[in-house]
Amino acid sequence: MGMILAADIGGTTCKLGIFDETLSLIEKWEIDTDIADEGKYILSNVYEAFKSKEEKLEFKVEESLGAGIGMPGPVDFKNGILDGCINLNIRGKKSISSIFEGISGVRTIVDNDANVAALGEQFKGAGHGHSEVVMITLGTGVGGGVIADGRLIHGTGGSGGEIGHIPVDFAERFQCNCGKKGCLETVASATGMVNLAKFHHSQDFRDTVLSEEIKNNTVTSKSIVEAAMAGDHLGEFAVDEAARYLAMAMSNISVITNPGYFIFGGGVSEAGTFLTDKIKKYYTPLTFPPAAEDMEIVMAELGNDAGMYGAARLVRQYLM
Ligand SMILES: [Zn+2]
DSSP, rough: OOOOEEEEEEEEEEEEEEETOOOEEEEEEEEOOOOHHHHHHHHHHHHHHHHHHHHHHTGGGOOSSSEEEEEEEEEEETTTTEEEEEGGEEEEEHHHHHHHHHHSSSSSEEEEHHHHHHHHHHHHHHTTTOOOOOEEEEESSSEEEEEEEEEEEOOOOSSSOOOGGOOOOOTTSSOOSSOSSTTTHHHSSHHHHHHHHHHHHHHHHHTTTTTTHHHHHHHHHHHHHHHHTTTTTTHHHHHHHHHHHHHHHHHEEEEEESSSSSEEEEEGGGHHHHHHHHHHHHHHHHSSSHHHHOEEEEEOSSGHHHHHHHHHHHHHHHTO
């Protein structure tokens, strides 16, 4: 039987999986990512890792049905090209799919890590296989993946689903990494919550347990959420404002793909229902009523395995 090979490549480790043709997981493990010499060993190490399982699993890598790879950088999905990646020490454009096909002899499909994680959660995790799912990852930035009719949205140049750059802060208070101001990422990520706490502290919320951390520039989204949960006014105001901006972005998305699930992942989502209850409070009155019906907010379930599942799913969708 032909196998499906899946790799979610990160700056520190690569999560690897071997699936059968029905997408049942046969084996999963991880290897270290060697980013030396502009990342030139990464793909050959992944190939060797798959080869090392041939005897145990009684299969041949070159007879596999396809390989799916998630990469932590901007990917031209149609052509399988990664456009540089600081975390992997890769500069300039690299044709990841051709390189891996050359090494392994296996047809290969490549997407960015946020997209493969969204697809993994959609089909194997919190999305329960629903055909309309949006994943929002709240980390240092705001990552996303939009799945419509069971497939990831990529768009013309790969910017489809980049929900972290939806404009929501019309006062344009904070600079975004993309060069613009006012993006969702500047007010709802870990960095965004820190932006809001610092801004309001300088305006009118001086009486807060966060004063010392703000003065010393050591305040984090975690300490802001903890302060909010303990009833601190600045903490509450910042989390509430972040929730309102998330609700605005979700409301916009809702009239485009009408998702059944919004899945939250990433460090900030560990605030759990404390955050999602606030989001719901704003989302429902803001949203076109039929689109708000039957929408559920859920937490990601697969953790670090999500990308590996999504990479396998891509093979099934595009190469089989
Ligand atoms: Zn932006």
